[in-house]
Amino acid sequence: MPSPYDQEIEDLLALYARQREEAAETRRRIAATTATATDPRQAVKVTVGAQGELTAVEFPTGAYRRMAPKELADLLVTTAARAREEALEMVAGVVSDGLPPGVTVGDLLQGRVDPAALLPEDPALADAVREYVEHGFEGADRG
Known part of the structure; x- marks a missing residue:
């Protein structure tokens, strides 16, 4: 039986796939610099x-x-x-788009920012999806 959250899960997986492709493209652009x-x-x-x-x-x-x-x-x-x-400036231009406001590539390279701190500990999920992930279909609020 399909879950009522199938579409949200598919959307999250599609977002993840896009982010992986963006990361691969960034890597390609850096390697070509x-x-x-x-x-x-x-x-x-x-x-x-x-x-x-x-x-x-x-x-x-x-x-x-x-x-x-x-x-x-x-x-x-x-x-x-x-x-x-000049190469470092070019690489910084490639990766800076993915950084939060106020964080520079120099901050990362010089150890002034912890890369793990840039990623949320809990990924953004709709409450219903989080409930489903944590408790399964039976524990999810059927509202």
Whole structure:
């Protein structure tokens, strides 16, 4: 015998499926994120992935040939840092839509917010559905 709450349960399952798909899409968008930075002198061009991993280093001009090794190394490090900052900003833009007002990606990454605190301990359920889940059909109020 079908439950009077079948539609509400189906709606909750559909919502869950949409949220999982949104999470998968967010993951895909993050994985596809890259950022490129070029130093002002055009000696070094660096590309990084979403997590700041170095994916490409280019020397667009011959300017690097006139640089001391330490100067070139420092330029690579600072240019990669700029690319990482840009990648982090891009990732923050992707995930910030799903965060509650006032919470930033930086808050999460720097440990200022507990991710578990962002999710309610009790999921939003209609009272009738909650009663059904907790007590079964026999315990549900048939109103």
